[in-house]
Amino acid sequence: TDYGSSLTVSLPAALQPHQPFQIIVRYTTADGPAIWWLDPELTYGNAKPFVFTQGHSVCNRSFFPCFDTPAVKCTYSATVKAPAGIQVLMSATQSTYLEEEGVYQFYMEYPVPAYLVALVAGDLIHADIGPRSRVWAEPCLLPTAISKLSGMVERWLTAAESLYGPYIWGRYDIVFLPPSFPIVAMENPCLTFIISSILESDEFLIIDVIHEVAHSWFGNAVTNATWEEMWLSEGLATYAQRRITTETYGAAFTCLETAFRLDALHRQMKLLGEDNPVSKLQVKLEPGVNPSNLMNLFTYEKGYCFVYYLSQLCGDPRHFDSFLRAYIEKYKFTSVVAQDLLDSFLNYFPELKEQCVESKAGLEFERWLNATGPPLAEPDLSQGSSLTRPVEMLFKLWTTEPLDSVAAASSVDLTKWRTFQTVLFLDRLLDGSPLPHEVIKKLSECYSSQLDSMNAEIRIRWLQIVVRNDYYPDLYKVRRFLENQMSRMYTIPLYEDLCTGTLKSFALEIFYQTQNQLHPNLRKTIQQILSQGLNPLPAIDTTAVTTDTPAMVLEDKVSEATNGAISLRDVNVSA
Numbered sequence: 001t002d003y004g005s006s007l008t009v010s011l012p013a014a015l016q017p018h019q020p021f022q023i024i025v026r027y028t029t030a031d032g033p034a035i036w037w038l039d040p041e042l043t044y045g046n047a048k049p050f051v052f053t054q055g056h057s058v059c060n061r062s063f064f065p066c067f068d069t070p071a072v073k074c075t076y077s078a079t080v081k082a083p084a085g086i087q088v089l090m091s092a093t094q095s096t097y098l099e100e101e102g103v104y105q106f107y108m109e110y111p112v113p114a115y116l117v118a119l120v121a122g123d124l125i126h127a128d129i130g131p132r133s134r135v136w137a138e139p140c141l142l143p144t145a146i147s148k149l150s151g152m153v154e155r156w157l158t159a160a161e162s163l164y165g166p167y168i169w170g171r172y173d174i175v176f177l178p179p180s181f182p183i184v185a186m187e188n189p190c191l192t193f194i195i196s197s198i199l200e201s202d203e204f205l206i207i208d209v210i211h212e213v214a215h216s217w218f219g220n221a222v223t224n225a226t227w228e229e230m231w232l233s234e235g236l237a238t239y240a241q242r243r244i245t246t247e248t249y250g251a252a253f254t255c256l257e258t259a260f261r262l263d264a265l266h267r268q269m270k271l272l273g274e275d276n277p278v279s280k281l282q283v284k285l286e287p288g289v290n291p292s293n294l295m296n297l298f299t300y301e302k303g304y305c306f307v308y309y310l311s312q313l314c315g316d317p318r319h320f321d322s323f324l325r326a327y328i329e330k331y332k333f334t335s336v337v338a339q340d341l342l343d344s345f346l347n348y349f350p351e352l353k354e355q356c357v358e359s360k361a362g363l364e365f366e367r368w369l370n371a372t373g374p375p376l377a378e379p380d381l382s383q384g385s386s387l388t389r390p391v392e393m394l395f396k397l398w399t400t401e402p403l404d405s406v407a408a409a410s411s412v413d414l415t416k417w418r419t420f421q422t423v424l425f426l427d428r429l430l431d432g433s434p435l436p437h438e439v440i441k442k443l444s445e446c447y448s449s450q451l452d453s454m455n456a457e458i459r460i461r462w463l464q465i466v467v468r469n470d471y472y473p474d475l476y477k478v479r480r481f482l483e484n485q486m487s488r489m490y491t492i493p494l495y496e497d498l499c500t501g502t503l504k505s506f507a508l509e510i511f512y513q514t515q516n517q518l519h520p521n522l523r524k525t526i527q528q529i530l531s532q533g534l535n536p537l538p539a540i541d542t543t544a545v546t547t548d549t550p551a552m553v554l555e556d557k558v559s560e561a562t563n564g565a566i567s568l569r570d571v572n573v574s575a
Contacts, residue, residue, distance in 0.1 A: 032062025050122035130154035187215035227291035235303020255384025305375035
């Protein structure tokens with residue numbers, strides 16, 4: 001019911017075929033999946049209320065009447081009235097502001113699918129960071145955003161244009177949203193939405209923005225016509241993202257980031273099982289299923305591996321770049337299915353068509369699309385060995401028995417590593433948890449203080465290791481972390497781990513102390529996690545709760561932890 005029902009409009013019988021007509025629908029929206037209202041306390045500045053929309057995949061039907069399918073594209077215009085002091089932005093190519101009336105007017109001149117119509121309003125100010133880019137953020141965040149992105153976006157846009165042709169949307173602006181934003185980033189045309197929490201993690205910020213830049217070509221200009229083939233946007237955007245990072249940061253960095261993501265893909269495969277239908281690229285969407293439930297790492301990484309395989313058939317990736325440039329030119333502002341891409345590929349490379357590459361045994365295109373399980377082939381990442389080999393060596397030192405290499409392991413200074421090296425190392429320790437107590441104790445002695453000063457992407461992984469190994473000396477750091485986090489990506493994974501093990505009462509205690517700083521949607525999700533295996537959580541007046549109360553509430557309700565749950569850490573992806 002959150003997603004409403006269809007509206008059928010009967011046209012007059014006298015209407016001639018192809019005769020233009022106008023329909024006016026008068027409507028009011030209430031709270032809905034697309035619209036997120038924030039009280040001032042849920043923003044960084046704590047000064048003014050905030051609202052943003054998130055349309056992907058089928059949420060915008062709760063925002064305005066629309067054909068809510070990626071197969072239908074249209075231009076749009078909007079008029080927005082807002083109180084003085086509230087800045088309004090939309091994913092549009094043109095905008096004006098009538099100050100005396102407090103009215104903003106927006107127009108998107110190019111056809112887009114409904115899910116790419118986006119609005120944000122709040123205490124936002126901007127700064128130019130390039131000739132066609134500016135960054136928007138709350139005043140307290142703007143200096144950080146400028147320092148991280150000034151000059152960088154133009155560099156990435158220029159690299160993308162050299163590969164895939166002109167950037168067609170005019171401006172590429174970025175708005176940083178409060179931590180309640182439910183995903184990492186969203187590629188709304190002309191105005192990328194990004195969660196502010198990622199600002200402290202430089203390498204993740206770089207990858208997330210470049211991924212959204214790539215969507216300007218793959219996803220926004222050319223869109224998957226059905227949600228059953230989301231890989232057409234995500235797989236191609238991930239491939240383009242990695243071509244851009246190779247051009248701007250080198251092959252070694254790109255291979256390191258790819259190794260990190262493929263590790264996560266195999267982790268998800270292990271959790272789901274190799275015969276799970278959601279691991280198909282052409283996944284079947286059953287009636288009544290929200291397409292967002294199909295967003296997983298297969299959409300991104302298995303899709304990427306297929307696109308990478310196609311590029312390898314060409315011999316030189318630059319030849320494949322030329323094909324993708326022609327593909328964009330042919331299909332821009334339309335929506336396509338997989339057969340459109342593959343037919344265009346074979347027609348562009350007739351010599352490959354003559355070789356029947358689409359039917360190569362074990363690597364058939366049809367099998368890529370419809371077989372469950374891992375990718376049929378994965379990229380050669382040997383160019384990243386200078387960055388991945390130290391990770392593998394350190395992991396081996398810590399996991400080979402007997403543990404007599406602590407001296408060598410402790411001499412490694414993680415502060416000199418790249419973020420993706422450290423998270424790759426910690427993820428592999430997570431996969432091996434629970435670890436022997438002596439190992440976790442020595443790990444803490446060697447690295448805990450180093451990790452304390454690092455970004456949240458690193459810290460959350462170390463804290464998950466602490467939780468999964470019931471390492472009580474560092475539990476206070478888990479509490480401190482959760483007391484200062486308001487985003488899904490840095491709270492849900494820890495609460496899931498706390499509630500899967502023996503620390504549910506500890507989790508409940510922290511939640512009751514911090515719930516008022518969480519968005520109601522996130523609060524509800526955490527309550528569901530805490531309620532698994534329990535009677536319904538009681539409604540508690542948090543103003544009267546002492547630190548002892550939650551443990552008392554939970555004392556006789558703890559049940560055996562359920563194993564095998566899929567952690568958001570394993571599926572945390574940007575749009």
